[in-house]
Amino acid sequence: MSHNTFNTLQQFKVGRKTAQFYSLPALGASLGVDVQRLPISIRIVLESVLRNYDGKKITEKHIKQLAGWKPRAKRNSEIPFVVARVVLQDFTGVPLLADIAAMRSVAGKMGKDPKRIEPLVPVDLVVDHSIMIDYFGSNNALNLNMKLEFQRNQERYQFMKWGMQAFDTFGVVPPGFGIVHQVNLEHLARGVHYDAANNLYYPDTLVGTDSHTTMINGIGVVGWGVGGIEAEAGMLGQPVYILTPDVVGVELKGELRGGVTATDLVLTLTELLRKNKVVGKFVEFCGPGTSSLSVTDRATIGNMAPEYGATMGFFPVDDRTIEYFQGTGRSEAEITALKSYFKAQGMYGVPNAEDVNYTQLLTLDLSSVTPSLAGPKRPQDRIELGDVKATFTRLFSEQSTSGFNLPPEKLQQTFMTSAGTPLRNGDILIAAITSCTNTSNPSVLLAAGLMAKKAVQAGLTVPKHIKTSLAPGSRVVTNYLTKTGLLPYLEQLGFNVAAYGCTTCIGNAGDLTPDLNEAIIQNGLVCSAVLSGNRNFEARIHPNIKANFLASPPLVLAYALAGTVLRDLMTEPVGRGKDGDVWLGDIWPTNAEIQALMHEAMDPEAFRSNYAEIKTNPGELWNNISGVQGDVYTWPSSTYIAEPPFFEGFDMHPAPMPVVQRARALAIFGDSVTTDHISPAGSIKESSPAGEWLKAHGVMKQDFNSYGSRRGNHEIMMRGTFANVRIKNLMIPPLPDGSRYEGGETLLQPSGERLSIYDAAMRYVAQGVPTIVFAGEEYGTGSSRDWAAKGTQLLGVKAVVARSFERIHRSNLVGMGVLPLQFKGTDSIESLSITGEETYDISGIENSIRPQQDITLTIHRKDGSSQQVTMLLRIDTATEVDYYRHGGILPYVLRELLAA
Numbered sequence: 001m002s003h004n005t006f007n008t009l010q011q012f013k014v015g016r017k018t019a020q021f022y023s024l025p026a027l028g029a030s031l032g033v034d035v036q037r038l039p040i041s042i043r044i045v046l047e048s049v050l051r052n053y054d055g056k057k058i059t060e061k062h063i064k065q066l067a068g069w070k071p072r073a074k075r076n077s078e079i080p081f082v083v084a085r086v087v088l089q090d091f092t093g094v095p096l097l098a099d100i101a102a103m104r105s106v107a108g109k110m111g112k113d114p115k116r117i118e119p120l121v122p123v124d125l126v127v128d129h130s131i132m133i134d135y136f137g138s139n140n141a142l143n144l145n146m147k148l149e150f151q152r153n154q155e156r157y158q159f160m161k162w163g164m165q166a167f168d169t170f171g172v173v174p175p176g177f178g179i180v181h182q183v184n185l186e187h188l189a190r191g192v193h194y195d196a197a198n199n200l201y202y203p204d205t206l207v208g209t210d211s212h213t214t215m216i217n218g219i220g221v222v223g224w225g226v227g228g229i230e231a232e233a234g235m236l237g238q239p240v241y242i243l244t245p246d247v248v249g250v251e252l253k254g255e256l257r258g259g260v261t262a263t264d265l266v267l268t269l270t271e272l273l274r275k276n277k278v279v280g281k282f283v284e285f286c287g288p289g290t291s292s293l294s295v296t297d298r299a300t301i302g303n304m305a306p307e308y309g310a311t312m313g314f315f316p317v318d319d320r321t322i323e324y325f326q327g328t329g330r331s332e333a334e335i336t337a338l339k340s341y342f343k344a345q346g347m348y349g350v351p352n353a354e355d356v357n358y359t360q361l362l363t364l365d366l367s368s369v370t371p372s373l374a375g376p377k378r379p380q381d382r383i384e385l386g387d388v389k390a391t392f393t394r395l396f397s398e399q400s401t402s403g404f405n406l407p408p409e410k411l412q413q414t415f416m417t418s419a420g421t422p423l424r425n426g427d428i429l430i431a432a433i434t435s436c437t438n439t440s441n442p443s444v445l446l447a448a449g450l451m452a453k454k455a456v457q458a459g460l461t462v463p464k465h466i467k468t469s470l471a472p473g474s475r476v477v478t479n480y481l482t483k484t485g486l487l488p489y490l491e492q493l494g495f496n497v498a499a500y501g502c503t504t505c506i507g508n509a510g511d512l513t514p515d516l517n518e519a520i521i522q523n524g525l526v527c528s529a530v531l532s533g534n535r536n537f538e539a540r541i542h543p544n545i546k547a548n549f550l551a552s553p554p555l556v557l558a559y560a561l562a563g564t565v566l567r568d569l570m571t572e573p574v575g576r577g578k579d580g581d582v583w584l585g586d587i588w589p590t591n592a593e594i595q596a597l598m599h600e601a602m603d604p605e606a607f608r609s610n611y612a613e614i615k616t617n618p619g620e621l622w623n624n625i626s627g628v629q630g631d632v633y634t635w636p637s638s639t640y641i642a643e644p645p646f647f648e649g650f651d652m653h654p655a656p657m658p659v660v661q662r663a664r665a666l667a668i669f670g671d672s673v674t675t676d677h678i679s680p681a682g683s684i685k686e687s688s689p690a691g692e693w694l695k696a697h698g699v700m701k702q703d704f705n706s707y708g709s710r711r712g713n714h715e716i717m718m719r720g721t722f723a724n725v726r727i728k729n730l731m732i733p734p735l736p737d738g739s740r741y742e743g744g745e746t747l748l749q750p751s752g753e754r755l756s757i758y759d760a761a762m763r764y765v766a767q768g769v770p771t772i773v774f775a776g777e778e779y780g781t782g783s784s785r786d787w788a789a790k791g792t793q794l795l796g797v798k799a800v801v802a803r804s805f806e807r808i809h810r811s812n813l814v815g816m817g818v819l820p821l822q823f824k825g826t827d828s829i830e831s832l833s834i835t836g837e838e839t840y841d842i843s844g845i846e847n848s849i850r851p852q853q854d855i856t857l858t859i860h861r862k863d864g865s866s867q868q869v870t871m872l873l874r875i876d877t878a879t880e881v882d883y884y885r886h887g888g889i890l891p892y893v894l895r896e897l898l899a900a
Contacts, residue, residue: 449486780809
């Protein structure tokens with residue numbers, strides 16, 4: 001129901017009609033606040049708080065607090081943010097659907113109406129994470145890969161079809177349409193929403209179960225990635241609670257130079273913003289240079305907000321936004337409403353830096369950006385194109401977190417595979433034009449196509465042993481590459497369309513040939529991958545490829561042609577063509593050549609007809625999937641989908657606060673442990689606990705599929721927790737050469753027996769011994785995987801103690817009832833001499849807790865001595881206190897819904 005709090009329910013003109021909206025200028029007048037000086041991202045969140053006022057969860061105090069936002073105030077108040085919709089991808093969406101299905105099962109068992117559990121906002125699940133690059137380099141690759149995808153994932157897709165018929169507001173975009181963030185940008189996002197019952201317009205806002213949900217910030221939509229557990233609460237009527245954020249303004253000046261891409265810009269910004277520590281903050285772009293960027297350039301920058309650590313990378317709505325909505329086939333009525341609404345709110349156009357109060361203002365001259373890559377292990381480690389060879393050479397023998405610590409003389413050695421392929425360190429084995437980051441951007445894809453045309457005409461080829469793939473973010477990309485005549489040239493170089501999905505960027509590159517794997521392992525080679533993605537953490541792309549570089553699509557193509565990162569493309573030829581040496585400048589397209597083809601990429605009718613097929617022609621493979629019927633899922637026997645255990649023994653009254661005494665260390669980790677390390681999404685190793693479980697349940701190795709595809713089964717996911725082949729548990733003694741053992745093992749205490757982390761955890765659980773995980777800086781960085789927290793909880797871990805946490809993972813730990821504790825001051829694993837042989841008590845939370853209070857960790861050492869250490873409880877808000885008291889967000893929400 002509408003209300004008129006602070007006399008803010010006003011009217012505005014939308015074309016020829018008059019409609020209502022909650023006016024922020026009117027709110028400012030009522031409260032005596034100059035809202036026009038607030039960052040636009042804060043204003044959009046403020047509109048949601050104002051519009052959703054109910055006097056209970058959202059009060060006048062909340063409205064006043066946010067309207068009075070100060071740039072550098074202490075951040076201790078929480079914002080109850082009600083979103084307009086939720087987006088999911090299938091890896092995170094399936095376990096979310098399983099949790100809600102389990103809630104309905106509980107309701108049914110308790111004699112309650114299962115339909116009480118129903119999404120209260122629209123939910124769209126886009127299937128994009130399931131397809132793997134098994135076939136490549138042929139015109140039949142897409143068809144063959146999709147057939148395999150459906151064969152492997154039939155049980156998951158049946159479950160999705162049950163969800164479509166069971167829930168009124170749950171929709172699915174089937175496999176083969178594109179990547180969730182690009183589909184969201186091109187199709188799902190409406191700009192503004194219309195409440196017909198109240199003749200009311202309001203802005204599009206959302207959360208998504210993928211950290212790169214922030215791509216939508218490129219069109220002025222406030223949204224970010226959350227864990228599935230938070231998203232469930234949001235879709236079931238709970239506000240998404242966040243601490244009032246700092247807002248860092250980034251003033252852009254000038255324009256990008258010719259030959260410089262949006263990828264080069266975003267890698268530069270990632271480096272800049274990481275150095276300025278924007279973790280957990282809103283980043284908002286302003287200044288005259290911003291207007292020179294297309295929406296697809298902006299979306300590239302918004303997409304990589306998780307890589308620079310921000311909650312968002314936000315761009316205001318302006319004329320470029322309207323042009324994009326027109327080019328992607330939105331209706332005239334929608335476009336008129338979008339422009340009219342934002343003008344009525346005083347939020348249309350990119351502000352100048354001096355017109356807005358920011359917590360901090362950074363400046364970047366776009367003309368200073370140079371062609372770049374990032375790697376070999378982190379997206380913030382930018383390397384100028386001319387420095388790639390020298391950087392790899394230095395890191396090859398460097399002893400550092402980025403280095404490989406190998407003898408320098410080995411760098412130039414050549415090894416032969418059993419198939420007769422010469423192989424050297426630095427050789428590129430995977431080259432993938434993939435991921436949401438760049439495949440939404442026609443300027444870089446057309447650049448890659450034009451480069452392919454020039455390369456083919458010059459007589460260049462890609463070495464046959466390189467695994468090449470093109471996985472566009474939507475089918476529209478194939479449409480315009482075909483219309484411009486560029487696709488055949490990409491195909492001649494091996495970049496055939498192999499999938500419409502995330503593929504290589506999320507570890508779905510598929511395997512290398514056996515002879516390449518054997519040669520890498522036997523000779524300890526550091527081979528490379530180049531991809532147009534956003535993540536390059538160790539073992540993410542392929543477990544045997546150690547050096548992974550992020551680059552623009554044309555640079556991916558250039559390095560595929562060169563075949564190695566040990567060729568300096570600024571001073572050495574890319575390769576030898578039919579008329580001699582071919583240099584990068586010979587095949588690099590000009591801006592004029594790219595712009596001449598851009599009209600083919602923004603064809604409104606192509607977008608409309610493509611997305612109409614979601615309902616009219618989703619494909620024979622999807623049509624042949626049949627799902628279970630009914631309001632309550634029957635949980636058939638499956639190694640893909642299982643009823644989650646989070647509601648076992650559920651009672652309407654929460655249990656007493658947990659006591660953590662005489663706990664043991666399950667693992668001790670260093671800095672930058674990612675959610676890839678905690679909960680891997682790639683292939684399942686046959687000898688791992690998950691592989692052993694699958695074999696015991698009759699699943700053959702070739703049918704293992706991936707961790708990501710099996711996220712709907714907790715038996716797999718808890719066994720995969722901390723099972724990454726690259727994770728380094730500091731409890732395991734160093735190897736003879738001083739390096740650290742890699743793999744998910746630990747030492748069971750007090751015996752010292754060496755076991756997988758899963759097996760040790762189950763021993764501790766059986767003995768009733770609580771466990772703790774210790775870590776360094778930036779624990780939980782990377783993708784927003786809820787299973788990183790869910791698996792931690794199912795292993796019996798009661799607390800994670802770290803120097804610092806990445807935003808989403810910290811929130812997810814609280815949501816699963818696991819305590820996040822932060823070292824204070826200079827305290828660390830090293831300074832406190834924590835080895836894992838101690839036992840630990842946590843005190844200060846027995847009776848009640850409050851946000852960000854001090855608690856005490858008592859360390860009991862083997863020699864009988866004890867040490868008390870004050871730690872910061874990273875339960876940040878009062879609502880998170882409630883979640884923890886209830887054992888997590890899921891039982892909290894279920895109790896609330898069933899009590900209604």
